[in-house]
Amino acid sequence: QKEVEQNSGPLSVPEGAIASLNCTYSDRGSQSFFWYRQYSGKSPELIMFIYSNGDKEDGRFTAQLNKASQYVSLLIRDSQPSDSATYLCAVIATSGTYKYIFGTGTRLKVLA
Amino acid sequence: NAGVTQTPKFRILKIGQSMTLQCAQDMNHNYMYWYRQDPGMGLKLIYYSVGAGITDKGEVPNGYNVSRSTTEDFPLRLELAAPSQTSVYFCASRDSTGNTIYFGEGSWLTVV
Numbered sequence: 001q002k003e004v005e006q007n008s009g010p011l012s013v014p015e016g017a018i019a020s021l022n023c024t025y026s027d028r029g030s031q032s033f034f035w036y037r038q039y040s041g042k043s044p045e046l047i048m049f050i051y052s053n054g055d056k057e058d059g060r061f062t063a064q065l066n067k068a069s070q071y072v073s074l075l076i077r078d079s080q081p082s083d084s085a086t087y088l089c090a091v092i093a094t095s096g097t098y099k100y101i102f103g104t105g106t107r108l109k110v111l112a
Numbered sequence: 113n114a115g116v117t118q119t120p121k122f123r124i125l126k127i128g129q130s131m132t133l134q135c136a137q138d139m140n141h142n143y144m145y146w147y148r149q150d151p152g153m154g155l156k157l158i159y160y161s162v163g164a165g166i167t168d169k170g171e172v173p174n175g176y177n178v179s180r181s182t183t184e185d186f187p188l189r190l191e192l193a194a195p196s197q198t199s200v201y202f203c204a205s206r207d208s209t210g211n212t213i214y215f216g217e218g219s220w221l222t223v224v
Contacts, residue, residue: 003171
């Protein structure tokens with residue numbers, strides 16, 4: 001079982017819609033969770049992080065964490081064509097290992 | 113602002129050759145990472161380091177070696193290059209709070 005799993009997509013949504021991206025992780029002791037965006041040929045860039053169960057909002061982005069289900073998601077409201085990119089979920093493994101593990105990424109296409 | 117600097121940006125190797133990918137950061141970060149990203153895939157952790165003189169294996173360490181003699185530098189050595197090592201390599205560093213991982217611009221390596 002991979003440590004961090006994502007649906008590879010592509011996920012296609014119309015402009016203005018809500019895009020929902022999902023991620024599951026296997027290490028129940030994981031403490032910190034991150035969402036990165038990566039445009040083709042570029043380095044990943046941090047969108048937001050979440051540590052506690054529940055929702056965390058930042059502008060058009062909302063991260064949701066459910067540690068019992070080992071599930072983290074990212075919602076993008078009012079999706080724009082410029083949001084078209086690959087979204088990577090990342091997890092810092094159980095405290096003490098310092099391993100920063102990425103999922104396979106979900107490719108998002110926002111259709112104008 | 114230099115951040116994380118990787119060299120070279122592009123390199124073509126012949127099968128069986130060896131080379132070192134250089135990585136340097138000027139943010140005094142203790143944690144450094146090497147990832148590889150195959151086309152259409154996520155980032156896979158090769159090696160990581162939590163400080164000078166301390167390194168550990170990630171998800172895909174075979175065929176690679178690292179060293180960390182200083183806080184600033186974290187070179188990745190490829191021995192006996194194979195076509196399977198054709199990939200984009202990202203070096204990254206992280207601050208002590210763990211909120212953000214800073215990436216270099218990537219090194220595109222082709223083994224023929």
